[in-house]
Amino acid sequence: xxxxxxxxxxxxxxxxxxxxxxxxxxxxxxxxxxxxxxxxxxxxxxxxxxxxxxxxxxxxxxxxxxxxxxxxxxxxxxxxxxxxxxxxxxxxxxxxxxxxxxxxxxxxxxxxxxxxxxxxxxxxxxxxxxxxxxxxxxxxxx
Numbered sequence: 071x072x073x074x075x076x077x078x079x080x081x082x083x084x085x086x087x088x089x090x091x092x093x094x095x096x097x098x099x100x101x102x103x104x105x106x107x108x109x110x111x112x113x114x115x116x117x118x119x120x121x122x123x124x125x126x127x128x129x130x131x132x133x134x135x136x137x138x139x140x141x142x143x144x145x146x147x148x149x150x151x152x153x154x155x156x157x158x159x160x161x162x163x164x165x166x167x168x169x170x171x172x173x174x175x176x177x178x179x180x181x182x183x184x185x186x187x188x189x190x191x192x193x194x195x196x197x198x199x200x201x202x203x204x205x206x207x208x209x210x211x212x
Contacts, residue, residue, distance in 0.1 A: 073104045074170075075195040075207050077186065080111045081177045082141035082196065087113065087130050090140065096180040098127070142208055145197045148176035155199035171199055 080100045088095040101112040115127060130137060148154040154173045170192025172178060178188045193199060198206045 071195065072109060073102060074190045074192050076102050076104065076109055076111055078145070078172070078177055078191045078193050078196045079141065079207075080113070081179055081184070081191060082145045082193070083111065083137055084113060084179055084183070085144055086137045086140040087127070090137065091130055093127075096183055099183045100185055102185065142197050145176065145193045146199065148173065148193070148199075150175040151200045155194065155201040170194055171201065 077100075080102060084095055084098045084100065087093060087098060097115055099114055101114070103110040103112070113127060148171070150173050154176060155171045157169065157171050157173075169189065171194045172188075172191035177191045177193055181187045194201060194203050195205060195207060197208050198204070
């Protein structure tokens with residue numbers, strides 16, 4: 071569950087940084103760390119073109135509170151809600167058993183940027199969705 075929450079938050083952060091800074095979401099990559107001593111998210115660039123300048127992401131890192139707030143706002147509502155929010159990873163009728171509340175309208179990004187090929191995602195673990203399962207990590211951040 072911890073990995074899924076951090077992975078979902080990572081995708082929301084990538085989208086928030088891309089929207090605000092003008093990066094392409096396909097030029098930002100992720101690495102998720104989960105261990106007994108702590109957890110973390112690393113966002114980095116993997117290209118050498120104009121979008122891939124390290125200085126841009128360093129500047130974005132200095133405004134992490136702003137991007138975290140924007141990411142959480144983005145996660146609260148999806149263009150495909152309520153259908154997206156009602157998806158369940160254990161649904162026998164769904165061929166994507168590793169996804170909860172996640173679709174191309176909210177969490178899915180370019181598969182080349184995602185360390186798990188857009189699997190193990192569920193935005194209801196990050197913020198409250200219209201389904202309101204009360205399992206979100208960020209209860210009162212906004």
